[in-house]
Amino acid sequence: MNRDRAPRGGRRESRQERQFRSENPQDDRPVRHARGAGHGRPWLKIIGGTAVLVLAATGGGGYFVYSRLNANIASSALYSGTTGDAGVQKADAQGRYPVNVLVIGTDSRSSEENCKLGGACGDTGSNADVELLVHLSADRSNITAMSIPRDTITDLPGCENAETGQSVAERTGQINGALAYGPGCSVAAVHQLTGVTIDHFVMVDFSGVIAMSDATGGVQVCVSADVYDTYSHLKLSKGKHTLKGEGALQFVRTRHGFGDGSDLGRTYGQHAFLSGAIQSIKDKGTLLNPTKLYGVADAATKALTVDDGLNSISKLADLATEMNKVDTDRITFTTMQTAADPDNANRVIPAEAAEKLFATIAADQSLTDGDGDDTSTATATSSAAATTAAVDATSTESVSRAFAVQVSNRSAVDGRATQMTTALQDLGYTKAVTDSSSGSTQASTQILYKGKAQLEKAQQLAADLNVPSSLIDSSTEVDGVTLVLGKDWTTGDTYPKTTKKSRKAALADSHASNAKKSSCVPVSTYNTVTYKGVSMTPTEAYAAATTVKDSDD
Structure with missing residues (x-):
């Protein structure tokens, strides 16, 4: 078991010991996204379909169903930065606008249920476990979904949360911490980091991930080897599995089990899970079954918090309709390129290559690998x-x-x-x-x-x-x-032009994958977990933990 530790450059040790102890006892005009007075695309798509199919199926009861789903939705201001705005969206030559949505998965323990699921119940704050910037192209031909590692150190904007009265000045810090001042502060931080205009946000918590995965009937994922992450509790044998409930949450939260065991590895699992969710919804005919669809939409709308621009079923349906125009094989998942923070080996900073990725998204250029040197x-x-x-x-x-x-x-x-x-x-x-x-x-x-x-x-x-x-x-x-x-x-x-060469340059070291062609998530080969006080690899931990049930049992 004397293997090298994982390479530095991702969050690994700072909360590890404490966590282990806790867990183991649409308008056509340009819009300026200014201050107002979880997991993304599959759920938006589900909700949009519900608005059409469920209402038709329920006949005279349609208005009641619509009102109930509307009442489920919580919303807040898109932008809560103390200066500036979330950017100004620009039309292409045909007058069409791209759409950018920030998907936020929160680690809030504010409810008893989330505390039980997430552990570390003494933490009363709220950080972003997931920050995924989803770009829908102006011509609706492609989607790029870029993950921002939660341990990224960057310059953060000043924010003022109108709902809580909390405010914070400009400072340098970890980007996931902006969520402590509301999702509008996360929007401000991501916009400042990337320069990409943000039109909407969608936020989901621990219990929401479970509710939605259960409602869809489970999501199929694949791991490259036996894995047991003793921190997230994910335990799976090598190969394909269908995950629901806590197993689904364990998978999207796992970082010690994948890649190099840092937060960069966590994005592998999140991309694979979202790819599986998209395929699951299509393969099981959920979008064509009003009864199934209503159950999923009810769970989704209860779990989501959105910006004020998405605060009704009709608005969500409009966005879902636009996103549904993109074929699965035209969806690219990628991760912002990073380098080790020179001041803290357990944190990362944006790499120089990330600037090219940001610019490509901001310019509405496709990152989907098509046939030939096709232009964006x-x-x-x-x-x-x-x-x-x-x-x-x-x-x-x-x-x-x-x-x-x-x-x-x-x-x-x-x-x-x-x-x-x-x-x-x-x-x-x-x-x-x-x-x-x-x-x-x-x-x-x-x-x-x-x-x-x-x-x-x-x-x-x-x-x-x-x-x-x-x-x-x-x-x-x-x-x-x-x-x-x-x-x-x-x-x-x-x-x-956007060619294969330019796409390759923008995606260099970004762990890009295609939603339709996703492969098994690579299990870490480093000593990233501890079982019964012994440091070991996730695969060794799987073999040792014979009395622990697998996550898909």
């Missing part, structure tokens, strides 16, 4: 805009480019602004100039304009350079039109 929604719509505008890059007669463009380099590549200024002058932008001032780098390219009079010029520039319309934004900090070159555009004279 954003790039395709930009090309369509260029065609519509009849832009001819070789002619300066058809479209006037005689307006000032300032080019700023925020790409971290020396000389990029000068390169692009020359390229613009060759295209006929004779008044293009290089901004020689220095500034910090930024993940995503932007075209900024000041005032409505400059909007058409900004759109013209975007069309010429193949820049997605989602990257055009108004700003009072610029004069005229400014091209800001981000880290997502470091070479070439036109904005890069």
Whole structure:
């Protein structure tokens, strides 16, 4: 049993001993997501189907059913940061909007039931066990679901919880702790970290995971080897299993059993569980059976807390309908790339590669691996805009480019602004100039304009350079039109298409998987658990714990 310990770089020891002791005795206009006065997509889809099928099946009792489900839903403000907002969503060239939903799984022990399930009953606060940013593309062709490890250290915004009166100043801390000031503070923290606009949140607690997994009849998962996580209590033999109840909760909470035994390993299980939930709902015909569907929707609406923009069955149904347009094989699960925190080996910080992943999501670019070097929604719509505008890059007669463009380099590549200024002058932008001032780098390219009079010029520039319309934004900090070159555009004279190469770069070291092609979750080979006082691997613990029942028994 003298194996090496797991690599540093994830939360593992800080609460481990204490936990072990405790557990073992839609509008078409752009929307600005500002301050208002669990597990995601499968449950949204279920609720949406219920709104149609259950009401039809119940006939005259439909209104009662609808009212009861509506009454189940708890909601709060989307954004509770003390400054700013959750971002401004931008349309593509066809006027369509992407949708981003932050799915939060809370470890709250506020109820007796959650205390019993989660252990550590002395903890009265609420942290995020799960933070999953789900991006639905503007053309409804793909979904990207990015996990943010709960032990990520980052700059956190100031927040004020209108419901509790609690407030907190800006500080550096662990991102999952923002939930202590309400889900709106988690939204503020994730938006600040990623730069991605957040339209909605969905939050679920321990008991909610159990209720919904039971209502669906169980979720099929697979593990690569025998596993016993003595902290979450997950115990499964190698292979496939159908999990319900506490077994389902144990699976999504397990971190010591998977990967390297850190919180990064936990995301493997969560992605596999969500993939299994999607398949389970489809395979068992739940969406076509009003009786089953009502039971699931009743459990889901009781378990969820959502933002005020999703606070009714009709609103949830609208979102579910849009998400249901995406085929399972066009859903990509990924995890934000991380590096070890230099100040604390048991915590992580965003890796430099994460900036490219954030920028790809913000630009509405697909991360689903299709056939060939297919372009993203954003790039395709930009090309369509260029065609519509009849832009001819070789002619300066058809479209006037005689307006000032300032080019700023925020790409971290020396000389990029000068390169692009020359390229613009060759295209006929004779008044293009290089901004020689220095500034910090930024993940995503932007075209900024000041005032409505400059909007058409900004759109013209975007069309010429193949820049997605989602990257055009108004700003009072610029004069005229400014091209800001981000880290997502470091070479070439036109904005890069989404190709296999660019997808690979964005997904590097992110443990990406496809919802339809998910494989067995890798069981940790390190000494990440302790059984009867002896440190060992989860597989060794499984063999030793002969009197402990498996989680699917």
